[in-house]
Amino acid sequence: MDIKIITISREFGCNGTEVAERLAKGLKFFLVNKKYINESMVKHGLTEEQLESLEESSIQPFSDTRKKYIELMNRLILEIAEEKPIVLLGRGGQFLFRNHPYAFHVKLIGSIESRVLEVIKQYKLDKVSALRLISEQDRRRDLYINKIFGGDWHDPSLYSLIINMDYFDVSGAVKMITRAIKIAERNSYVKFEGVSEYPKDATGYIPHFAHSSEEEFAKLLDFYGIRWLYEPKTFILECDSEGNIISAFTPDFYLPDFDLYIELTTQRQRLVNYKNRKIKRLKELYPDVNIKMIYGKDYKNILRKFGLI
Amino acid sequence: MKERLLIPREEIKKRIEELGREISRDYSEREPILICILKGAVYFAIDLTRYLSIPFIIDFMAISKYSGSSSGVVRITKDLDVDIHQKDVIVVEDIVDTGLTLGYLLRNLRARNPMSLKVCTLLDCPSRRIVDIPVDYRGFEIPDVFVVGYGLDYKERYRNLLDIVVLEE
Known part of the structure; x- marks a missing residue:
């Protein structure tokens, strides 16, 4: 290598x-x-x-x-x-x-x-x-x-x-x-060696995905030739008076060709609500950032469409 | 799985008639090439052509479907028989949801330098969109539900339903 x-x-x-x-x-x-x-x-x-x-x-x-x-x-x-x-x-x-x-x-x-x-x-x-x-x-x-x-x-x-x-x-x-x-x-x-089975991001890097649904999603993007980066950026949502970060949010994917961040949420409702609040805050602080949330139901329907479930 | 009626056949017929008139008006004095994306759009494309009052050419295209395998990339499994260079082209789809399939197709077709390239879809599910796709002619906008019928399938079943129905667990 x-x-x-x-x-x-x-x-x-x-x-x-x-x-x-x-x-x-x-x-x-x-x-x-x-x-x-x-x-x-x-x-x-x-x-x-x-x-x-x-x-x-x-x-x-x-x-x-x-x-x-x-x-x-x-x-x-x-x-x-x-x-x-x-x-x-x-x-x-x-x-x-x-x-x-x-x-x-x-x-x-x-x-x-x-x-x-x-x-x-x-x-x-x-x-x-x-x-x-x-x-x-x-x-x-x-x-x-x-x-x-x-x-x-x-x-x-x-x-x-x-x-x-x-x-x-x-x-x-x-x-x-x-x-x-x-x-x-x-x-x-x-x-x-032997890692070609794994999805690679836009720079050729094979990330370690936190969740299997994220890996599946990356494979789907690879299949259709959509370039992506996994968790490339953290948005600061709140700092204290000394500039220390109190709250931040890292979207799962960034699609550089569409200037779009994507957050996959396939978890429990309580966590979905928590993420929704963070995304709402992110949109307030960074109005020019395009971010899309894909909820569990959306994701299930996408997989169903491809006959995967 | 349970079936729930979403769009009855009468409404589908009425809307396709309207789309046919709209396209005929927009393309008067021209001869567009309609590209039907196999297999789901066959029923819609054929019915749509019945309501066109302009000359047209119909052709078919198919691409491989994501199967969960990690190493593959999308490829064309049935290419066009006609040359679309400097021609007016309308891509006819059954449904636009994630925009991934259509995004790939449009990239591919654009490279062939058509005069114009538009999209006509029976169903549009914008809430499931991952990549932005311009939709020029839209039959119905639907919520984020899993639909079958009138060409749309689930594991190759339900295509021949006359109505569009929601499949529910």
Whole structure:
């Protein structure tokens, strides 16, 4: 099995950009960085000013326009990953391709001391300004990931390899990642053999479905050539005053060609009512999001139509 | 399973007459190709043509049905005999519910560059829709119930019922 997607997540001041560039060059992978994404977004009609507004940091929920830009960005990344092997720098790649069978997730970390030194050197700043910049960037990345993917990017289980850049220079890190990928490719081969029976999402990933009805539904979509993603996004429904998430909702499927989320509900009435309330709230908070609920009765009639029950 | 009458034969006949008149008016001076999707739409398509006052060509198309097998993908099991390039085409369906079957068919037919492509369905069940499909001519909109009769089957039974009935457990 060949690794086709390498995601690089990094704490600010860990030379992530250089590591990603050299790694892509060495492996002959296509580098998907901010520059490439911005150029692609401009091709899709966004102006430079709109792109700049994407970088603004705020604890407030994202505006609808910004959410649309981010959805477009995610779609562009998924599309390029289908075309050729990529090294993806930042942009929540570890979530976008989470558990993807052909993805390898790297995180670069460092002590605050070494990061400050690196930032002083790179940006010609004094110590206070460097520390402030690191703090601002760390906070921005926390918020970005939390808002878009509803997850914590510091969770080590998200990564295939975490490198402490206090101990390695860029060249050493690139060598280590390249070597680690070769080992992972050998070890993963058996793991993914014989899984062609299972439904694959729009990126080729075989998800672990929470319920057999979801797997059946994915097979149905596959049969009719409808591209889908399983639980790709969590919508935040409520936060406390410090921005911690109190309530969120993750629809089962997203159909990118129809810009449609689908929630399957084949459970007990009490849970259906609970989900209905959440979907009602989601529609209030995200009026531009298209979501459809398929209830147990609908689903049964769909299966009956195909003679499956 | 119990049967419950949903649409009696008289209403079906009356509505098909209306659809025939509507299509004849919209396609006056033209000769559309009616594509009947096998097998469910046969009864409807044939009766519909009896009420068309314009020249037309009828052809048939069939696609494989999802059977729960994991590895398969939909394929055409009976393709058209006529060329629809730069022709007016009306797809005739018995029922549009999830939109999956029709969505596939429309994608396939669009690739053949028809002049126009419209959908005429006897029954429309929008509450079961998964993917959006434009329906141009609609006989009846029905709620989310499992229906058979007048071409619609359950495991190949009930097609020959003259009325449309709901099958209930």
